[in-house]
Amino acid sequence: MSSPSSYYIPHEAKWPIVGSIALFAFFAGFASLLNGGSWIVMAIGAALLVYMMVRWFGQVIAESENGQYSAQVDVSFRMSMMWFIFSEVMFFGAFFGALFYARTFSGPWLSGMGEGGAAATNAVLWSGFDYVWPNNGPEKLGGAYDAMHWFPLPVLNTLILLTSGVTCTIAHHAIKHGDRAKMVRWLLATCALGFFFVIMQAVEYYEAYAHLNLKMSTGIYGSTFFMLTGFHGFHVCMGAIILLIVMLRGTRKHFSATNHFAFEAAAWYWHFVDVVWLGLFIFVYIL
Amino acid sequence: MSTAAAGHHDHDDHDHGPAKGWTRWLYTTNHKDIGTLYLLFALVMFFIGGGMALIIRAELFQPGLQLVDPLFFNSMTTMHALVMIFGVVMPAFVGLANWMIPMMIGGPDMALPRLNNWSFWIMPFAFLLLLSTLFMEGGGPAGGWTLYAPLSLQGGNSFAFVIFSIHFMGISSVMGSINIVATIFNMRAPGMSLMQMPLFVWTWLITAYLLIAVIPVLAGAVTMLLTDRFFGTSFFNAAGGGDPVMYQHIFWFFGHPEVYILILPAFGIISSIIPTFARKPLFGYASMVYATASIAFLSFIVWAHHMFTVGMPLAGEMFFMFATMMISVPTGVKVFNWIATMWRGSMTFETPMLFAIGFLVMFTIGGLSGLMLAITPADIQYHDTYFVVAHFHYVLVPGAIYSIMAATYYWMPKWTGNMYDEKWGKIHFWVSTVFLNVLFFPMHFVGLAGMPRRIPDYNLQFADWNAVATIGAFGFGFSQLIFVWVIYKCIKGGEKATDEVWEGADGLEWTVPSPAPYHTFEKPPAQYS
16 A cells, blocks of 8 residues: 555545534533433434544544554554543542552541541541541441452453453554454454453342442442442453444555554553453452 | 645645634634634633632522522532633633744644634533533532542443543543644744743643543543443542542542643743833843743642642652642743843733733732642641632632733734723723632632631631632623633724734734734744745
C-alpha cells in the first residue's frame, strides 16, 4: 500500500454533531429518569450514540484500510490513545482516593482518633463507634452484612484477567509476525476470558446482594466496593467489546505485520483494565 | 488521496476554501472555523454569565432583600461561576489554541480534526443542559459552583442535570486537551524543537496536561455525588462512614489545577504580546517554560488551601500553606521576566499592550491577595468573605479575561484581515479598567471587615462599598458592549492589515497573509528545516 505524502485532514465531519445530540438526549433522559421520568429519551440517546460510534469508527476503519493515514497520523492516534488511558487512570484515581481517604481518615476520625475535635465529635455524635475496616459507618447503614472475601471468586477473576493479558500478548506477537489467523484465535480466547470475567463479576454481585446483604447502600464499604468494581467491570465490558471488534476486523483480513494500531490500542486498554483490577484486588478485596 | 494525485495537483486537492452554507459550521474540521466557533460561543456566554453577575450586584446594591428571592440569588452565584469558568474562559482559551497553535507551530491543522469538531459541538448542548435547570421545579443549582455535599445534594430537580452537564463538558475538555497535546507533539514544523515553540504553545501544552489529569477527577467526584443522592451510597455521609470533607478534598484536587488551567494560557498570551510592543525578545524564555511547569506541578499539591477552616490535621494546614506560598516563586519569575522584557524596550501602547500591562498590574494585585489568603492563620479571618471574592476576581477578570481580550485585539487583524478601531479599543480598555477597579477593589474592604460571600443580604456597615461595587459592575458590564462593537466593525471592514500586522511581532503566524488563508502550512515552513 502506498503511503500518503501529507497529513490526512478529513472534511465535513457529520458524526460529531450526531454524537452531541445523542449525548444530550442520553444525559437529559437519564436525569429525567432519576427525577422520576421515563427511560425512553435516555434509551434513544444511548442507541443513537452507539449508532454514531459504529458509523464514525466505520469511516475511520475504511480510511485506514484505504491507506489514507500516514505514519504521522498514526503517531497522533497513538498519542491520543495513550493520554486517553491516562485520563481514565485519573478517573479511577478519584475512587481509589475516596477509598484511601475513608479508610485512613474518615473512619478513625469518626471513632475519635486523631487530633482536634475528633474525640469530641465521637463523644457527642457517634458515641461508642469503633472503627474497623470494612465498615458501614456509625449508623450501620444497610444493616448487618458480610464483607466480600477474596477467595474464591476474586482470585479466580484475577487469574482470568492475568491469563487474558497473556493471550492478548500472544495475539499481538502473532500479528507482528503477520499471522492473522493466529491473532484471531488468541483474540477470541482473550474476549472469551474478558466476558467470562464479567459473568463472574455478575455472580459475585448476586452473591453480595442475595447472601451477604452487601449493597451499594452498605455504608462506605458498600459504596467504595460497588463504585470501584462497578466502573472496573464496565471498563472490562468496553475493553472486551473493543477486542471483539478488532477480532472481527481480523477475520475480514484487516491488519498486517506493520499496520495494526487498532489492535495495539485495544491491547493497551486491556492491560490498563488489568492493572486497575490488580489495584482493586489488593486494596478492595485483600487489605 | 493517493500519492500520485498529491504529487501532481497539490493545490487542486488541498486548496479548497470553506464549504457553502450554514452546515459549514456544523460539519467543519478546520481549526480556524472551530476556533471562531469557540470564541463566539465564549463571547455569548460572557454576556449570559455577566447578566447573572449584574443580577447579583443589583440585589447587593442595598442591604435587605430587594429584587430576587434568596434561592434565586444563590442559583445566580452558582451559575455565574459555572458559566464563566466552563463557558467563557475555558472555551475562549481553547478557541485561541485552535486558531493559533497550528499556525504558530507551522502545522496544517489540529492533529484530530473530527474530534476537534466534536469537542466544540458538545459545548452548546452541555450548556443547554446546564442553563435549562434555571427553568426547572426548585430552580437552578444553588449550592455554589463547588457543589459541596451535603448542601448540593438537597437541590431540586436540577441536581442530576447539573451533574450530567459537568460530565458532558468534561468529555469536551478531555478530548480537546488530548487533541492539543497530539497537535503540539506531532504537528510541529520539521526542525522546530520544543524549546523553539512560542510560549503560548508551551503554556497550552502544560494546561492540556492539567486538564487531562484533573477533569476525570472532577467527573469522579460528581459521580459520587450522583450516587450518594440517587443510589444510596454514603461517600459523603458520616453516618455511613464517609465524610463531606472528603468531597472537598477530591473536588479541590481538581479545583486547584483548574484555576491554573484558567491562567496558564493567559501567561502564554502575555508572553507573546509584551515582547511585540516592547520590540525586544522575551526576557528569560527558558525560565518562563520552567516556571510554567513548576506552577503546574505545584498546583497538584496545594488544593487544601481552599479548606483551611474545614478541619484538617495541623501538619496538613502547614504543608498546604507552605506549598501554596512556594507558587509565588515561579509566578514571581514570570512577573519579573515580563517587566525585564519591557525594560529599555521601544514601547508603544496599542490596545493589546494596554490589556497586557493591565493584566500585569492587576493580576499581580490578585496574586498578592492570594498570598495573604495562603497564610493559614490569616485565612481563618478571610475565609468565605468578600476578600476571597475580590482575590479571585482580580486574578480572573483582569487576569484571564483581560488576556483573552488582549489576544483578541492582538490576533484579530490576522483573523479578519482588518485592523480593529484603535481609538475604540483604547476606550474599551480604559473604561473597563476604571470600572473594574471600582467594582472589585471595594470588595477587599468589605471582605476584611467581615462581609460573607454568597449571601443576598448584609449588615448596614457594608452598604456604601457595596453600592460603589454595584456601580462599577454595571459600568464594567455595559462597557463590554464596546468590545462587541469593535469586534463587529473589525469583521465588517476597516484598514487592511499587513501580513506582519505589528512592527515588532515575531512568530510563524505573522508570516502568512492577513486574513490567514483557510488552510495554512500545508507545506511546512522552511525556517526550521
